[in-house]
Amino acid sequence: MSSDIQTKFDFIKANTSKINEVDFENLTFGNVFTDYMLVCDFKNGAWEKPVIKPYEPFTLDPSAKVFHYGQAIFEGMKAYKDENDDVWMFRPYENFSRFNKSAVRLCMPEVPEYVFIDGLKELINLEKSWVKKGKGNSLYIRPFMIAIGSGVIAQPSTQYRFCVILSPAKSYYSGDVKVLIADYYSRAANGGIGAAKAAGNYSGQFYPTKLANEQGFQQVIWTDDATHTKLEEAGTMNVFFRINDTLYTAPTSDRILDGVTRKSLIDLAKREGIAVEVRSVLVDELVEAAKNGSLKEIFGAGTAAVVSPISGFQYKDEYIELPKIENSFSAHLKEKMTNIQYKIEEDTFGWTVKV
Amino acid sequence: MSSDIQTKFDFIKANTSKINEVDFENLTFGNVFTDYMLVCDFKNGAWEKPVIKPYEPFTLDPSAKVFHYGQAIFEGMKAYKDENDDVWMFRPYENFSRFNKSAVRLCMPEVPEYVFIDGLKELINLEKSWVKKGKGNSLYIRPFMIAIGSGVIAQPSTQYRFCVILSPAKSYYSGDVKVLIADYYSRAANGGIGAAKAAGNYSGQFYPTKLANEQGFQQVIWTDDATHTKLEEAGTMNVFFRINDTLYTAPTSDRILDGVTRKSLIDLAKREGIAVEVRSVLVDELVEAAKNGSLKEIFGAGTAAVVSPISGFQYKDEYIELPKIENSFSAHLKEKMTNIQYKIEEDTFGWTVKV
Structure with missing residues (x-):
C-alpha cells in the first residue's frame, strides 16, 4: 500500500490465501469471496478509520437494527482485467453517488468518497490475482451498509457498518428467460x-x-x-x-x-x-x-x-x-x-x- | 423445565444474571434485554432443536442474506404480571399466525407452533422475575426471524434463524402527539x-x-x-x-x-x-x-x-x-x-x- 493510503486505511494481513482452493472455471454467482474485505464503522456521529482485513464473520447483537428494521443498502458493481493485466472498474462514481442517495432515503449516514472510491481501489488492487482475464471473467464488487446499533425501538440506528466484499464471477448463460x-x-x-x-x-x-x-x-x-x-x-x-x-x-x-x-x-x-x-x-x-x-x-x-x-x-x-x-x-x-x-x-x- | 419441554428444547444455563444491574424505574424502551433468549435455526429444509440460552451476539457471514436482501420479519407482543404473580401473554396465537403469514410473504419457512408458542411460554417462565407487577409495567417480547444463509445472489436464503428476545418495559407518557x-x-x-x-x-x-x-x-x-x-x-x-x-x-x-x-x-x-x-x-x-x-x-x-x-x-x-x-x-x-x-x-x- 502507498504511504498515503496507509494513513487513511488500517491494514490487517491475512495469514493464508484461499485462492488456490477456488475452481475459477466453475464459479456459481456470489458464493466465493476473496481473502480481504473493507470495513468502516460509523459511531458517535463520525466514520472511524476504515480497515482492510481478512474476510471474517460479523458479531452483532440480536437486537441490531438491521435484523429488525431493515436499515441496509448495497451496490452491485464489477471490475474487469484487460490484456495488460490492468484492472478496471466500470463507472464507480455512479454507484458511489447512488449508494449515498440510498443512504439518505434510508436515514443512514453518507459514506465519504475516500472510503468508498479509494477503499475500492485499495481493496481490489490487493486482490488483483482474483480477477481473471478474458471476456466473461470479472470481479463482482458488493459495497453495503447495515445498521449495527442495538435496541428494538423502531428508530434509525446511531451506529452503522460500511463493508465491501469481493466475489470472482464468470459469465453464465441464463438459458431461455x-x-x-x-x-x-x-x-x-x-x-x-x-x-x-x-x-x-x-x-x-x-x-x-x-x-x-x-x-x-x-x-x-x-x-x-x-x-x-x-x-x-x-x-x-x-x-x-x-x-x-x-x-x-x-x-x-x-x-x-x-x-x-x-x-x-x-x-x-x-x-x-x-x-x-x-x-x-x-x-x-x-x-x-x-x-x-x-x-x-x-x-x-x-x-x-x-x-x-x-x-x-x-x-x-x-x-x-x-x-x-x-x-x-x-x-x-x-x-x-x-x-x-x-x-x-x-x-x-x-x-x-x-x- | 418440565421433562416434556426438555425433550423439545435444549437449555444452556447462564452463569450470572444481569437483573440486579437494571433500574426498573427508569427503563427506556427496547434497550435492556433479559438473561436468556430462544434460538431455533432452520437448515437443510428443517427446523433444528430450539435452544434457550444466555443472551449473546450472533456471528454471521458478511454475505448473510439478511444484510443484503432484507429477508427479516418480526412480531411485537407483551406479557403482564397480575397481582397473584402470574404472567399472561395477550393473544399470542394472533401474533403467531401473523408471523407465519409474514414468513410466507417473505418466502421464509413457517415456524412450528411448539417453537413459537411453547418457546415463548418456557422462555418467559424462566424470566418471570423480569416482569414487574403494576399497570404500566410489562415484558416486551420480540420474536423475529432472519435469513442467515450466505451468498450475494438475490434469491431466498436456505438457512434461517428464529429468535425471541425479551425486554422489560414501562409505560411512558408520549406527550402531545x-x-x-x-x-x-x-x-x-x-x-x-x-x-x-x-x-x-x-x-x-x-x-x-x-x-x-x-x-x-x-x-x-x-x-x-x-x-x-x-x-x-x-x-x-x-x-x-x-x-x-x-x-x-x-x-x-x-x-x-x-x-x-x-x-x-x-x-x-x-x-x-x-x-x-x-x-x-x-x-x-x-x-x-x-x-x-x-x-x-x-x-x-x-x-x-x-x-x-x-x-x-x-x-x-x-x-x-x-x-x-x-x-x-x-x-x-x-x-x-x-x-x-x-x-x-x-x-x-x-x-x-x-x-
Whole structure:
C-alpha cells in the first residue's frame, strides 16, 4: 500500500490465501469471496478509520437494527482485467453517488468518497490475482451498509457498518428467460424506497418470483402498483423493449432504480445510431406490438449479465413468444459494452476507471 | 423445565444474571434485554432443536442474506404480571399466525407452533422475575426471524434463524402527539409487503418521519400511495378516528397491517356500546369533520402504548388542533384493555394466555 493510503486505511494481513482452493472455471454467482474485505464503522456521529482485513464473520447483537428494521443498502458493481493485466472498474462514481442517495432515503449516514472510491481501489488492487482475464471473467464488487446499533425501538440506528466484499464471477448463460408480467404483486410504492438499493426491496420480490417460477417463468416484469398497466422493471434489472427499431425504457422515478447499466445502454445505443425513447411502455401496448409483429426484443439490463434477452412473456392467461431475431440490438449492445469494460475497444465515454 | 419441554428444547444455563444491574424505574424502551433468549435455526429444509440460552451476539457471514436482501420479519407482543404473580401473554396465537403469514410473504419457512408458542411460554417462565407487577409495567417480547444463509445472489436464503428476545418495559407518557399527513411519501405498495411485519417496511419510514420530526411532528399518518387521499396508518400503529360518536378505522389490506391491538379495540369498543365502522376515511373527510366540529378524537393503536392519542394534524399547509375532550373513547378503551391485560377485570374474550 502507498504511504498515503496507509494513513487513511488500517491494514490487517491475512495469514493464508484461499485462492488456490477456488475452481475459477466453475464459479456459481456470489458464493466465493476473496481473502480481504473493507470495513468502516460509523459511531458517535463520525466514520472511524476504515480497515482492510481478512474476510471474517460479523458479531452483532440480536437486537441490531438491521435484523429488525431493515436499515441496509448495497451496490452491485464489477471490475474487469484487460490484456495488460490492468484492472478496471466500470463507472464507480455512479454507484458511489447512488449508494449515498440510498443512504439518505434510508436515514443512514453518507459514506465519504475516500472510503468508498479509494477503499475500492485499495481493496481490489490487493486482490488483483482474483480477477481473471478474458471476456466473461470479472470481479463482482458488493459495497453495503447495515445498521449495527442495538435496541428494538423502531428508530434509525446511531451506529452503522460500511463493508465491501469481493466475489470472482464468470459469465453464465441464463438459458431461455420467460417472464410473467405482474398483475397483482408489486415491487415498489409511489413515495416509497423503490429507487433505493435497499435490502427491503429485494425480499419482497422473492415470493411473487417463486410463484412465477412455479408456473415456469424465470422472472417477473414489475408493473406500477396502482394500475398494473405500466411496465417498470424485470426482476432485479431495468427493462428495455424494442418496438420496430426504437428502444423504449421507463423513466426512473421513486419506484424505479436508476440503473448504471440502463443509463450506459441508453448512451451507447444513441452512439450506435439506435433510437431510444425514455417513456413508460404500457402492457396493452406491448401485447399489441407483439401481436402485430412490431415487438422485436425485450431485455433486462443490469450489472450481473449486462443484458439478459427475454424470449417471451405471459400476461394474464396469454403467453406470447418473441420471434428469433438476427442482428439483435441486445447482442450488439452487449458486445459493445463488454468491449469497453474489457478495454478491447476505446472507452470514448470515460466510463472505465483504473484500479 | 418440565421433562416434556426438555425433550423439545435444549437449555444452556447462564452463569450470572444481569437483573440486579437494571433500574426498573427508569427503563427506556427496547434497550435492556433479559438473561436468556430462544434460538431455533432452520437448515437443510428443517427446523433444528430450539435452544434457550444466555443472551449473546450472533456471528454471521458478511454475505448473510439478511444484510443484503432484507429477508427479516418480526412480531411485537407483551406479557403482564397480575397481582397473584402470574404472567399472561395477550393473544399470542394472533401474533403467531401473523408471523407465519409474514414468513410466507417473505418466502421464509413457517415456524412450528411448539417453537413459537411453547418457546415463548418456557422462555418467559424462566424470566418471570423480569416482569414487574403494576399497570404500566410489562415484558416486551420480540420474536423475529432472519435469513442467515450466505451468498450475494438475490434469491431466498436456505438457512434461517428464529429468535425471541425479551425486554422489560414501562409505560411512558408520549406527550402531545402531533402528526403530519403524508402527501408524498408512502409506507406500502398495493401488492407489496405492507401487511407483513417485514423489516423493510420500517426503514423506509425513517426518513419521512425524520422530515416530519424536523417540522415539529412526532409521527406521520400514512396515506395510500396511489392517491394520498385515504388515511391508513399512524407511524408504526393502526389509526382510529372518532367522528361524532362513531369510531372509524381502515380495513386491513395488503398495504395495512392486521394489528392485534386494532382488532382487539374493535371488539372491545363494540362490547362497550361504541359504534365502530371499518372503512377508509378520506383526508378531505377528516379535514371537513375537524372544521365542522364532528371530529372528536384520533388515536394510534399498537402493542407499545395500546392507544396513543393524537392532539392535532397537519395536512399540506394547514395545522388543525383537536379539541380537548372529556370521556374520550381512547382513554376508556385503554383502561378497559389494560384491565384485561393485567387481569384486573374478567377477560370475557379469552384473550389472555397464562405463561
